Amino acid sequence: MAAVATCGSVAASTGSAVATASKSNVTSFQRRGPRASGTNDSGPRLVSIAGTRPSVRNGQLLVSTGLPALDQLLGGGLAVGTVLLIEEDKYNIYSPLLFKYFLAEGTVSGHTLLVASAKEDPANILQELPAPLLDDKCKKEFDEDVYDHKTPESNIKMRIAWRYQLLPKMEQIGPVSSSRFGHYYDASKRMPQELIEASNWHGFFLPEKISSTVKVEPCSLTPGYTKLLQFIQNIIYEEGFDGSNPQKKQRNILRIGIQNLGSPLWGDDICCAENGGNSHSLTKFLYVLRGLLRTSLSACIITMPTHLIQNKAIIARVTTLSDIVVGLESFIGSERETNPLYKDYHGLIHIRQIPRLNNLICDESDVKDLAFKLKRKLFTIERLHLPPDLSDTVSRSSKMDLAESAKRLGPGCGMMAGGKKHLDF
Amino acid sequence: MFVELNNLLNTTPDTAEQGKLTLLCDAKTDGSFLVHHFLSFYLKANCKVCFVALIQSFSHYSIVGQKLGVSLTMARERGQLVFLEGLKSAVDIVFQAQKEPHPLQFLREANAGNLKPLFEFVREALKPVDSGEAQWTYPVLLVDDLSVLLSLGMGAVAVLDFIHYCRATVCWELKGNMVVLVHDSGDAEDEENDILLNGLSHQSHLILRAEGLATGFCRDVHGQLRILWRRPSQPTVHRDQSFTYQYKIQDKSVSFFAKGMSPAVL
Numbered sequence: 001m002a003a004v005a006t007c008g009s010v011a012a013s014t015g016s017a018v019a020t021a022s023k024s025n026v027t028s029f030q031r032r033g034p035r036a037s038g039t040n041d042s043g044p045r046l047v048s049i050a051g052t053r054p055s056v057r058n059g060q061l062l063v064s065t066g067l068p069a070l071d072q073l074l075g076g077g078l079a080v081g082t083v084l085l086i087e088e089d090k091y092n093i094y095s096p097l098l099f100k101y102f103l104a105e106g107t108v109s110g111h112t113l114l115v116a117s118a119k120e121d122p123a124n125i126l127q128e129l130p131a132p133l134l135d136d137k138c139k140k141e142f143d144e145d146v147y148d149h150k151t152p153e154s155n156i157k158m159r160i161a162w163r164y165q166l167l168p169k170m171e172q173i174g175p176v177s178s179s180r181f182g183h184y185y186d187a188s189k190r191m192p193q194e195l196i197e198a199s200n201w202h203g204f205f206l207p208e209k210i211s212s213t214v215k216v217e218p219c220s221l222t223p224g225y226t227k228l229l230q231f232i233q234n235i236i237y238e239e240g241f242d243g244s245n246p247q248k249k250q251r252n253i254l255r256i257g258i259q260n261l262g263s264p265l266w267g268d269d270i271c272c273a274e275n276g277g278n279s280h281s282l283t284k285f286l287y288v289l290r291g292l293l294r295t296s297l298s299a300c301i302i303t304m305p306t307h308l309i310q311n312k313a314i315i316a317r318v319t320t321l322s323d324i325v326v327g328l329e330s331f332i333g334s335e336r337e338t339n340p341l342y343k344d345y346h347g348l349i350h351i352r353q354i355p356r357l358n359n360l361i362c363d364e365s366d367v368k369d370l371a372f373k374l375k376r377k378l379f380t381i382e383r384l385h386l387p388p389d390l391s392d393t394v395s396r397s398s399k400m401d402l403a404e405s406a407k408r409l410g411p412g413c414g415m416m417a418g419g420k421k422h423l424d425f
Numbered sequence: 426m427f428v429e430l431n432n433l434l435n436t437t438p439d440t441a442e443q444g445k446l447t448l449l450c451d452a453k454t455d456g457s458f459l460v461h462h463f464l465s466f467y468l469k470a471n472c473k474v475c476f477v478a479l480i481q482s483f484s485h486y487s488i489v490g491q492k493l494g495v496s497l498t499m500a501r502e503r504g505q506l507v508f509l510e511g512l513k514s515a516v517d518i519v520f521q522a523q524k525e526p527h528p529l530q531f532l533r534e535a536n537a538g539n540l541k542p543l544f545e546f547v548r549e550a551l552k553p554v555d556s557g558e559a560q561w562t563y564p565v566l567l568v569d570d571l572s573v574l575l576s577l578g579m580g581a582v583a584v585l586d587f588i589h590y591c592r593a594t595v596c597w598e599l600k601g602n603m604v605v606l607v608h609d610s611g612d613a614e615d616e617e618n619d620i621l622l623n624g625l626s627h628q629s630h631l632i633l634r635a636e637g638l639a640t641g642f643c644r645d646v647h648g649q650l651r652i653l654w655r656r657p658s659q660p661t662v663h664r665d666q667s668f669t670y671q672y673k674i675q676d677k678s679v680s681f682f683a684k685g686m687s688p689a690v691l
Contacts, residue, residue: 283576291512313615
């Protein structure tokens, strides 16, 4: 962590030059050097934001996706200012889970949430968040945070380091986040009501907003997307996440969650027709959203039913316009459900794209064959292991079945360098 | 800039050819390292650069540029670099009505017409200043990347027209260079993108194509680079030269080697 601070100081001088030169002085990709907190702050103080940590590679600010296993595969977490696109599985069973994990992580870390959906009321989505698994020490600290944040600092008498009792309490210094990064959640329990109420959240439920007659800026997007963009931009500006509002000095992250983007419920017809009239709506929306995110302290998760999109070219364009793309493929209803290869797992997870931000290279994981399973309490992602071939009767047909399915595992190619042929060794 | 790539292309910042269109293309991999290379190359060659950056923010290019030895903020301050940040402009255009015409104002319109305002912006940025002494060697236009314009509602023909106008102004009239990046969608059947890519391939003098390996992901070899020199104006008496190298991207440089000769293998 110290290494980050020192190498950050090399670029800090130019970093602050960037800050003074540009008008909006908060871009989430500034090096978190000593003067990155803006030109108004005096002194080289690093105020850290709860629930974030700087990336080991380039000091960029990361937030957790709610699944520590996924964080590791993505190179530490989701960078602030980027979009995580989840390609939904066929029956939309597991992607809402990832969506809720992301929001639950935001609630536990104290981030502001913005939930947008065309299908469910955001209040209902928040009621269904999984409960965090806090060990006793953490739980006590957490309960104290929630209940006692109004009372002044506690009068705990120091028994051993009593000389330090008289020193004034200092603000957290250093690139260490003030709370843990990445929590585990119990999928079978609901998040306690107090935590949900203590969190600051905004909801966008399309059927409510579409009927309001607020003046809409003319744009060629579908009305649902336009309203959502305006809503997001409003929140970012009003609550000061982009640093442009002089009254508000926000030191928190905005977590945006958009569910089922691109589905017909949003008024978009890319899932219904191959060459509809609105074929550029979704990509334009993603572009403007990218612009909004890059200039504010926010991170976004989007789930999209890409298996329904008729025009494959749009999927390619959507992938280019998103930063991280994760695809879920569940085994339900497919022939793989009964395949002995996959009996321990519920589906495959494909990390299709990882961004190279502020860097020529990115942290790609070597493991390309990943599978997930939803146990009673936990959602785990692990490397796909083929079960040992212990059959006594080595019949030709069963061996060919296994070989056939093994071939379909994927030639071990990642999103970065795709392969053309399956090579058999 | 990557010194090894300069050696492969047989150029240095001082001896680069003028009046050329270079096409950067990537298929199944990320070819943005080539954009960073050319940006730092032309800034070091003391050229006036107009960079239309549609896909990433200024700070991204700036931080990578520092690793490659150029300072984009200094270049912008002294007027060597004109930077159009697409992402930031898009937010301004979509949410506030603009008084003056903006190069990206097609974002507000339902039927995207043409890229004339963008061309006017480029022409204005690169026109030679009549102060007498020549401060910069020649103008350069860099676009990253053109496929995004298709996603924003532009037709392939409109984008090709824009490149044609820019080529006439920058390459022929002002004797400068152009570098554009287009994604190759491969088997995604993006017809508009294919039209754009084929049209540009026929017009360009140098094509750099970054591809993923046919065998899939490899830790030590990140991809393959195909270099193709073309002479579009002359009849093809001499066959176009083409070389293929494999590369590995490191923190501050890219190392190139012949196919199969990766240091990890030898």
